[in-house]
Amino acid sequence: MTNVISEIKKDFIYNLLLKGERIDGRSFDQYREISIERDVIRKAEGSALVKLGSSQVLVGVKMQPGEPFQDTPNRGVIITNAELVPLASPSFEPGPPSEVGIELARVVDRGVRESKAIDLGALCIEPGKKVWIIFIDVHILDDCGNILDAASLGAIAALLSTKVPASRFGLGEDYILPVRDIPIATTAIEFNDVLMFDPGVDEEAIANTRLTIITTAEGNICGTQKSGTGMLRPEQVYRIIDIACEKAKEIREKFLEA
Amino acid sequence: MIAMDETDISFFKDGLRLDGRKADELRPVKIEVGVLARADGSCYIEMGGNKVIAAVYGPREVHPRHLQEVTRAIVRYRYNMASFSVEERKRPGPDRRSYELSKVSREALEPVILTNFFPRSVIDVFVEVLQADAGTRTAGINAAAVALADAGIPMKSMISSCAAGKVADTIVLDPMKEEDNFGQADLPIAMTPSGEITLMQMDGGLTPDEFRQAVELAMKGARDIYELQKQALVKKYNQMAEPGKMEVHACD
Numbered sequence: 001m002t003n004v005i006s007e008i009k010k011d012f013i014y015n016l017l018l019k020g021e022r023i024d025g026r027s028f029d030q031y032r033e034i035s036i037e038r039d040v041i042r043k044a045e046g047s048a049l050v051k052l053g054s055s056q057v058l059v060g061v062k063m064q065p066g067e068p069f070q071d072t073p074n075r076g077v078i079i080t081n082a083e084l085v086p087l088a089s090p091s092f093e094p095g096p097p098s099e100v101g102i103e104l105a106r107v108v109d110r111g112v113r114e115s116k117a118i119d120l121g122a123l124c125i126e127p128g129k130k131v132w133i134i135f136i137d138v139h140i141l142d143d144c145g146n147i148l149d150a151a152s153l154g155a156i157a158a159l160l161s162t163k164v165p166a167s168r169f170g171l172g173e174d175y176i177l178p179v180r181d182i183p184i185a186t187t188a189i190e191f192n193d194v195l196m197f198d199p200g201v202d203e204e205a206i207a208n209t210r211l212t213i214i215t216t217a218e219g220n221i222c223g224t225q226k227s228g229t230g231m232l233r234p235e236q237v238y239r240i241i242d243i244a245c246e247k248a249k250e251i252r253e254k255f256l257e258a
Numbered sequence: 259m260i261a262m263d264e265t266d267i268s269f270f271k272d273g274l275r276l277d278g279r280k281a282d283e284l285r286p287v288k289i290e291v292g293v294l295a296r297a298d299g300s301c302y303i304e305m306g307g308n309k310v311i312a313a314v315y316g317p318r319e320v321h322p323r324h325l326q327e328v329t330r331a332i333v334r335y336r337y338n339m340a341s342f343s344v345e346e347r348k349r350p351g352p353d354r355r356s357y358e359l360s361k362v363s364r365e366a367l368e369p370v371i372l373t374n375f376f377p378r379s380v381i382d383v384f385v386e387v388l389q390a391d392a393g394t395r396t397a398g399i400n401a402a403a404v405a406l407a408d409a410g411i412p413m414k415s416m417i418s419s420c421a422a423g424k425v426a427d428t429i430v431l432d433p434m435k436e437e438d439n440f441g442q443a444d445l446p447i448a449m450t451p452s453g454e455i456t457l458m459q460m461d462g463g464l465t466p467d468e469f470r471q472a473v474e475l476a477m478k479g480a481r482d483i484y485e486l487q488k489q490a491l492v493k494k495y496n497q498m499a500e501p502g503k504m505e506v507h508a509c510d
Contacts, residue, residue, distance in 0.1 A: 103362075110461050219466070220465050223460055229368040231455060232454065233454055
């Protein structure tokens with residue numbers, strides 16, 4: 001699952017880093033260009049194609065009535081899945097979801113769930129019997145780094161464009177799915193005490209520590225995930241949080257609060 | 259964390275928590291080293307109502323072979339919950355949660371393991387949750403770190419793990435089941451004794467200031483657990499050094 005990177009390239013990236021530069025000329029906290037196209041899949045209740053630099057992630061939302069969980073009989077259900085399909089990277093393989101894919105889906109899910117963006121209570125159709133189930137399916141199309149942020153962005157963008165297909169199931173008229181918050185995930189990697197946001201695929205290959213911070217519209221933190229086999233000092237964590245809050249605000253205002 | 263509707267559980271009574279603890283107090287911890295005969299290293303831990311056992315095998319040959327790395331040992335970590343460890347029977351075998359926990363727990367320990375001492379080999383860590391009461395991943399990591407030391411795996415340092423949470427707008431150390439289920443946030447960390455963080459997850463809602471508070475409190479908890487881990491290891495190896503009590507581990 002790991003991306004291979006030549007020692008020469010690693011050296012090159014490292015030496016640039018010492019000069020305070022990145023391979024694509026960005027500053028350490030600068031995101032690549034973001035584009036979000038919504039409603040790209042007509043068959044889905046909501047969808048979004050996110051491009052983060054050359055990384056491309058497609059997220060589709062499907063909804064259908066189903067049984068609630070026993071311990072939450074009056075609440076809708078969110079199920080998040082991610083497919084790291086082999087067309088997206090030479091290191092992805094077909095087969096059951098990998099550890100990386102599961103982690104990705106669970107962190108995307110954490111953002112949607114813990115921000116309470118979706119009012120699960122409002123998704124109850126018949127208490128204890130029938131509730132709306134929201135399937136958020138993440139399809140990675142091109143992995144050029146930081147697919148986690150792209151996937152989270154795609155998930156919330158797709159939800160924001162989701163229409164509940166009530167008429168198809170004889171449950172009244174279709175309506176726009178109410179979304180109460182816009183969680184944004186921001187990821188940084190640490191390499192030799194340098195913190196870099198929105199890592200490209202080569203930068204991911206040299207760093208072994210990654211921290212994702214998910215923030216809500218109010219500027220609170222609703223989820224974090226450290227990943228990779230490195231360590232972070234508390235000061236580094238706090239610095240990532242400060243920058244992550246700022247970046248998330250910029251992204252939220254620019255792309256999702258229209 | 260299950261986001262429940264408003265509940266009327268009161269988390270504090272006369273300034274104390276449901277189990278009588280102060281906000282910054284750990285649950286009772288019990289650590290025993292070398293509890294399994296077949297494993298190269300093992301540890302049993304109780305943290306409050308959690309009962310977790312960890313075993314380490316290796317360094318040993320990698321199977322399947324294609325997983326081997328020529329410059330270092332690989333580390334595998336399997337977090338597994340017994341079906342009877344929770345209120346409602348858990349279907350046996352790995353689920354998505356345990357895949358994720360296995361990954362982050364492995365990544366919590368790997369930074370301190372000197373894997374380059376053992377090229378082409380594997381260090382297997384198996385963690386079984388026998389009884390769960392919130393905080394099983396942290397208990398698992400604590401037990402696994404001790405089991406690694408017990409197996410004689412060279413490490414840069416110990417790893418200790420603890421969670422902080424938020425209940426009734428108060429930051430608390432080491433949340434128990436009720437506080438985890440109905441609380442507002444959960445933040446487990448793992449770290450080295452010098453405070454380098456190797457695991458950090460969070461769900462719920464915290465302001466940036468509360469986040470810092472929670473990290474600092476969890477780190478305090480981890481430091482306390484570190485002392486207990488050390489004591490447990492010292493205790494076992496002191497006993498072994500007494501005449502007549504020396505156990506020779508023969509290779510079978």
